[in-house]
Amino acid sequence: MNIAIVDDEKHCIESLEMDLETLELGHHIIFKTSKPMEALLELPKLKVDILFLDVEMPLLNGFELLDQLDKIDFDVIFTTAYSEYALQAFKNKAFNFLLKPVDIDELKDVLEDWKKEQQKRSYLLDETAVKDLLSKIKNEGFVKSKIAIPTVNGFEFLKTEDILYCQSENNYTKIFLQTGESKLISKTLKDVEKTLCNYLFLRIHQSYLINPKYLKQYNKTDGGYVIMDNGNSLPVSKQKRHLLIEFYDIISRN
Template sequence: MNIAIVDDEKHCIESLELDLESLSLNHHIIYKTSKPMEALQELPKLKVDILFLDVEMPQLNGFELLDQLGEFDFDVIFTTAYSEYALQAFKNKAFNFLLKPVDVDELEEVLADWQKDNQKRAYLMNESAVKELLAKIKNEGFVKSKIAIPTVNGFEFLKTEEILYCQSENNYTKIFLSTGETKLISKTLKDVEKTLSNYMFLRIHQSYLINPKYLKQYNKTDGGYVVMDDGNSLPVSKQKRYLLIEFFDIISRS
């Protein structure tokens, strides 16, 4: 949970920081400022999940700041001493509204609601991605094609349908094939994922990209893992579980 705080009163920023620390959340305060004009320039550069935003500030109030930002992909929780701003806050698509001085119990409740809502949104996004993937499978089958991978002497062409999964090894990627061979290439897994984006591969973990054609089993125990057709078990990250569960669910209903 990446958090930013914009409040012209520095003691309010410090107080909110202490309240957040007391809740033992898995959070990072990646940006804080008492200068709204500075925030206008810096916020678009950051990957923020939640912005705690004061309303009454000099030069630029909270509503004006959001208006000038235009498009943004974080949730806003307004913090103010004036309850009359509540209606306007929700009209400005605020996730929630906290009165100063902030009550720690209310803060905890608001953040718990945000986590539930965020999980639901992630689930819906994953559901959409899986449905798109399955539509491609139904319409096109598992696409048979080749990709070029760099070698010392040039390039080697691999059949995408023979790739079981890819494993990240720092700035390299190891490709496991159905033939039992492995190929180590000087590309990051992120680059390989882009190359295979049209071939229905699933990113199940920061270190693994799999071909669902060879997916044999998903087990929820031990943090969650999949078993591939070659018998190897691969971990599934917490963020990707919804994607995989929805994948199996839609297949079972197809």
């Protein structure tokens, strides 16, 4: 959770920082300023998730600041001592609104609501991923191709159809093949996923990317896991269960 704070009252920034630290939400305050003009220049350069934005500020109020930004790819939580700004805040598509002095329990509730909303957004993105995969299957079938993986002396070419699954090993990825071999490469699983998602591989967990061709069984018990054709059991994260179920439900109907 990358947080930015813009408030012309420095003591309000400090108070909000202390409350966030008390809540221990795993956040990072990547930008804070009491000067709205500085925020106008710096915010477009940053990857912000939530902006806590004061309304009443000299030279440029919070609403005017947002109006002058070319792109707003973060959620805004307005903070102000004046409740009459609430309606205008929501008209400006604010995620939420907090009255000063900010109550720490209200702050906690707002941020928990934000986290829930992020999960919903993730679900919608996964639904889009399912539709894209199904479209590829319908139009192209299971694509047969090769990918190049780095070796000490150059590259090795692997058939994507021979890959059972990939497992994260911190900044490395171990690729398991249907021959029983495995290859350890110096790429993160996220990088490997960018390549293999074009060949209908599914991310079922933060540590696992599978080839559905070799999926033998999905079991909902014990938190959810799959069994691959080689007999190995792999966990399915709670966030990815619906993706796996929906994918195969639609496959079975087509």
